Amino acid sequence: MSKVSVTGSKRVIDDVIEAAYDTHSLHVTDYDERYEGFAPGESLEGAETVNERLVTVRSLESVLDVEGDEVDAARALDDEVLERELADVRESVNELDDRRDELRAEIRDREEEIDRMEPFADLGIELDLLRGYDSLEVVVGEAKPDAVEATLANADGIDAYEVFAGSDVVAVFARPADGAEAGVLQDSLVGVDIALLEVPDAETSPAEYVAELERECEDLRADLESVEADLAATKEEAAAFLLRAEEQLTIEAQKKEAPLSFATTENAFIAEGWIPTDAYPDFEAAIADAVGDHAEVEELERASFTPGGDHHTEAVDHGGDGDTGSEPADASDATAEREAATDGGHAPHGDDEPPVVQDNGSAAGPFELLVQGFGRPKYSEFDPTLLVFLTFPLMFGFMIGDVGYGVLYAAIGYFLYSRYDGTFRELGAVAMWAGGFTILFGIYFGIDLFGYHAYQLLPGEIHWPVDGKGLSPADIDWALSFLVASVLFGLVHLNVGHTLSFVSNYQQHDLKHALYEGGSWLLILNGAWLWIFSQHVPGPKPDFLFESFSILTFGAVSFAGFPVAVGYAAIAAILAGIILLAIGEPPELAEVLSPIVNVISYARIMAVLLAKGGMALAVNLLAFGAYIDESGEGSFHFIFSAEHLAHVQETPSEELVFAGMTTAFDPAAIGAVGVVALVGGILVAVVGHVVVLALGITSAGIQAVRLEYVEFFGNFYSGGGDTYLPFGYDRKYTTEDN
Template sequence: MSRVSVTGSTQVMDEVIETIHGMRLLHLTDYDGTWKGFDPGDPIEGADEASEKLVTVRSLQSILDMDEDADASDRVVTTDALENELESIRQSVNELDDQRSDLTDQLRAIEDRIEMMEPFATLGIDLDLLSGYDSLSVAVGEGDPTAIEAALTESDITEFELFEENGVVAVFARVDDGVPRDTSSEEQNAASGRTSSGSLEDQLVGTSFSTYDIPDADSDPEQYIEELRHERQQLESELGTVEDQLDEMRAEHGDFLFAAEEALTIDVQRQEAPLSFATTENAFVSEGWIPTERFGEFVETLHSAVGDHVEIDELERASYNGDGHLIDREDVGGTPDRADPTTAVEGSEQVAPDGGSEQSMSKSEPPVVQDNPGPVSSFEALVDAYARPKYSEFDPSIIVFLTFPTLFGFMIGDLGYGLLYAAIGLAIVSKSDGVVADLGRIALWAGGFTALFGILYGEFFGLHQLGDVLWKGKPPLHKGLIPAYGEFADLWLVLSLLIGMVHMTFGYVFDFYEHLSHGASDAIRESGSWLLMLFGLWVWIFAGTPPANVVPGFLFGPESVFNGNPVSLGFTGFSETIGMLGGGAFLIGVALAATTEIAEFIEAVFLKVLSDVLSYTRITAVLLAKAGMAFAVNLLVFGAYEHHGEYHFLFFSEKTPGEVPAEEMIFAGLLNGSGVELLLGAVGGVIIFVAGHLLVLALGVTSAGLQSIRLEWVEFFQKFYEGGGEEYSPFGHVRRFTSKE
């Protein structure tokens, strides 16, 4: 990437902006205001008006619920159309939207009134009988009629009557104070000169009686509800008409609104561009980044548009190597008379800052283009969620692509779950775009590896019958949940440690490579020290050098997992000599870390390379936890028994519950009954099977997914990766709905 400067007279600034916008090459950087005599530019005249129109257009698109993925059209949007046609559409659409809002409010009010009337319809008492009495108080609500009657019997109220229907209760009580009574008016107490103590409401307080407001109506409740439903039907018909008219507006004016939004977006971009410039009364300076190989094209196009009224300088060049690492960032000087560019810009005043010293108008890093191949590009979403790589950093997307779905699939390892994850990912991809679609593609990859490991484990929704079909009952891998294959759990623990060492090694190697730009000595002290500590400590451990009983038997000795327990590699650990060499390498690494920063030395002393690698054992923990959850679901549904250390699901075996010895039975299962018990068990079994496996499926995302992300972000990225880069976003706009005038 090259940082370039464009200096020119304000007389040609509009034409320069239009030309640069059309090229879509220059990633503009903002002027930081540090040059004496220079101010950030002002928007070009008409920017406010264009912005207001853009807001209007986007509001209309929202009201009309326009699809952003609509087919593109190619049209010219004239100034007259933006003035007259847009205003006409705005008035019509806003009028219809106001009608829709008003009808929606009326419908909501009707629904509330119907909901309020339904208890009175249930009660079956005419509304005019519930209010307007001189010496009768009425309360309607929900409550226990027995409790209400008991409370009123014990009260000072001597005469009352209850009516109850499907939980709705009406209470009529005589009150001889000469004041009309009903529960909907608080002014009655004030009119009688009494407080509310001793009123019907007070007597019902302890009965959990929930009162309803009595409607101001005098008809039969059912009839009243029918009238409301009829009114609702009329309103829905009117609302449907308005919605149809809005659909017609969308069909008729959709293309224009998309084109208008694009035209106004382009206008606003152009008119607000000077906000990023350094300007004086007569001159401007703009800076930005472009791909180095297109600098010549950039200069030629600008000179063709405005001639010698601008001066274009290449100020700095930053280059990648084939691995995306910054290998060269050098000043390339610009023009010989950079200190006084007025000689190159006709009609301008002197624009060199600070007496002619060369400097940038802002401090900026080159923008980043993440140019990964198709499948890898989707995993940029996981990298960017942490932080976009800087121009000078290695983009770890390829490593995340290789490790994230593999770790996820290994932890879940089930053909059924894998197919569901893949189906969910496919659905997301088909209905989304952008980052959401990338997440769908990640789910596809994760689902594919989950299905692959599921085949190797011989499991389908936790059932081992797939292994019987594909591997004749002897799948190449076991999760280690079954006692007969418990050694596999130890194997996965050791494999998790090895995965952690390899994963972290890549991180330290990348960090070593990046530090080479500061010299080999710096790279060895900053990164090589950690590689020495990592391998030195773990070679020491795998040689059984630590005190007895500290190193588990499955790591070292005859019980090592690689000595036929269960993998026959004949490895029982490194020799004592190699172990001592490893310990020495670790101490050398600590000594090198002490020459860098105190924080590095403290982390080394507190064995960070040990804790970081141990963190990868969460892979095995999730694997066993998910396998155990799936087994528990299947155990409840199908039943199981243990025979010679192996679990067998009773439903799929040739044995009946009565044929299994009591000491071998784990659980009989809901599907292994008979008669009514079998029928009820089948219903419950289906519910548990579906709900249980859906829960495991969901927890797979929150456990395997989040743990995989954590290992990438914390244990891997923090070894070498800082992030904080800015995406390359060239000034301009890709036209979809408009053509140049």
């Protein structure tokens, strides 16, 4: 990427903007007030009018619910036609929209009035009988009649009363005692739970009044449907025009507001930005063709990637035939270095980073979404998208490890991927990868199908290398082995992160900085864990640390720990790392134990694996029950009926684990209790597994993302890069011949 400046007379600023816009390659940076005597520019003449029209067009699109598929082909749109037709469409749509709002408001008023009248219709008393008395007080409200009568029976100031009740409403007529103050009836009901209702001012009966209001609502709804139909017809006629108008006005607004990012004086302007180095000659030629020598284009600074990781420096010579060493603005490579252009002897201006384009291909590309959730990579940073692509689905699949859930995750992902664009499409792709790995690990764990080992249902003696997730008595050793596997994965993951930190510091600084920043942590990390897996001081170290290797490799690898000599070498590595850290980064000595703590943090992978497996198992136990068969190996098996349950309970060699709901169903003697139990068990199974499916996203997904962001990215990655947004517009509905 090259940072360029365009300096010229304000008399040609319009032509320069047009030329730069047409090249669609310059990423304009905002003026940062570093030039003395310059100030931020102002919008070009006519910008306010263009923006007003653009707001109008977008408002009309919102009213008509215009989307982007109502245009058959792109074509030119004349400015005069745009202005004239926009006025016609605005007048028509606004009139219909105002009428629609009026009708909706009237319908809402009628519905509120109906709601207000329904209690009186339920009461069944004429409205004129509920008001207008001199010697009686009347109260209508929603309350329980018994509570009202009990309160009035002991009330002072009331000689007599009568209570009339509907289903949810009461009307109370009371004669105040001589000398009682006005409102004594309401005062007497203060302690009653009653919602007072105002008697409507209507001459007809409540039922007739409600019926009349409902007829009016029907008429208003018919009028509303007519207006909606007119709006739909207007949309069909005007949608293509509005989309073309929006695009054309958006382009005009961008051009007229471009000077807001420029540095300007009364007579001159300076525009700066980043451009792909190989596009610089075409950009320079386009400006020259547009304004000749009234503007000067200069390359101020160059940032070029070195894919192999080595520093690469070239002089900038636009006048010769030599290679410019151009590289795309792509953050997928390792580092970037910046150099001053030498053709004009101009020193670099500003300290803004070059913009970034992430290009990781169709497979890893959707995982850019997860990286950008932390922060887009800077131009000088390694883009970790490929590493996230390789590790996130792996961690997610291992934590869930179930064929049934994996199929559902993949199906949900495919639905999002095929139905939506943008973020939802990328999430769908991530979900499909995660679902695929969940299926693979589900097969690895013994063809786990919604928490149950499906291979146990197959006929014959079938040996499976991994018997579950460590939840049943037969495979408890696997649970401990998965703990070791999680830690080893974390060790490898963090080694990659610290290695990238070492390489980055070496490329951007020198070997000394690389040793202080990355090498020290590599020595401490690997030294600590080599010592843990060594036979030096073996007493505190649990046996499963070493036995797990044989279990995980199905007996192919027998590991008793590294020799004592390796343990001593590991201690020396730890001390060397601490010394390097103390010399280069003394404040970080406070975190000297983080390599151990961060690796142990990966134990959450095993924890989520057991938690999700345990939840699925609990759902199955509640619904179907389980027992341990006569082999005594501790594997769980479903109980399918009451008869099967009785057989398990009567067989001494078989151990009942839990009698589920469906075991109350007996196919030989179908009864109401059995049917309810069967339906309830199936409902528990379905709802329970849906909950586990959802929690898999919020637990396994969040934990995997956390390990990427905190433990992994924290070693080498900061993010904060800018997206490459070239000045220009990709036309879809209009052509340039406007």
